[in-house]
Amino acid sequence: MKFHVWFGALLLMTLAGAAACRKNAESAKADPLLSAYDTEADWNDAQHVVPLSFQQAQGKRIFYQQCVWCHADSTPAGPSNRSNLTPVPPLLNDRATLNAESDEYMQNIVALGGTAMGKSAMMPPYGRMLSAEEIRSVVAFTRAIAQPPYQPPARAESQYSAK
Ligand code: HEC
Known part of the structure; x- marks a missing residue:
């Protein structure tokens, strides 16, 4: 009789423990913040x-820390000040503008800023703030x-391109 009570209690504790574990695993998976950087909605x-x-x-991560304030994302009313800037910075998904630019040019304008690349000084230089890897x-x-x-260019551009 005693044995049955103990066994029953043990069984209940095991089941409760298993249910708690499963609950934790589920809530960990459901946390959207854990996968916030795995994808970006078009x-x-x-x-x-x-x-x-x-x-x-x-x-x-860097885009949403540094660039979104001027360049904006798809959020209609902000968080950016883009519409108040002249010239209006391109959306960074704007293929028509950016596909023609080589990776080297893109890295240079981010590192050196607009003035160094013959563009508006409204585009700040990040070379002392972000590492080459981050850029x-x-x-x-x-x-x-x-x-x-x-689409990457069919032919690699000259390293010394004037763009
Ligand atoms: C203070 C506002 C501001 C911030 C912050 C900013 N930009 Fe810009 N950016 C501009 C403006 C304005 C231009 C347009 C310059 C022009 O056309 O003369 C520009 C242009 C550019 C261009 C060149 C586009 C082209 O047509 O060649 C790239 C690439 C770019 N930004 C990337 C970035 C990245 C990446 C970040 C974050 C690390 C960033 N910008 C942060 C204002 C900003």
């Missing part, structure tokens, strides 16, 4: 989700979200 079509590599995900990753992120999708 800015022109929220139904289309772009998977991001590790490098592109680092670029997404490469933010360029990789813009390529990942480009619409229509980014």
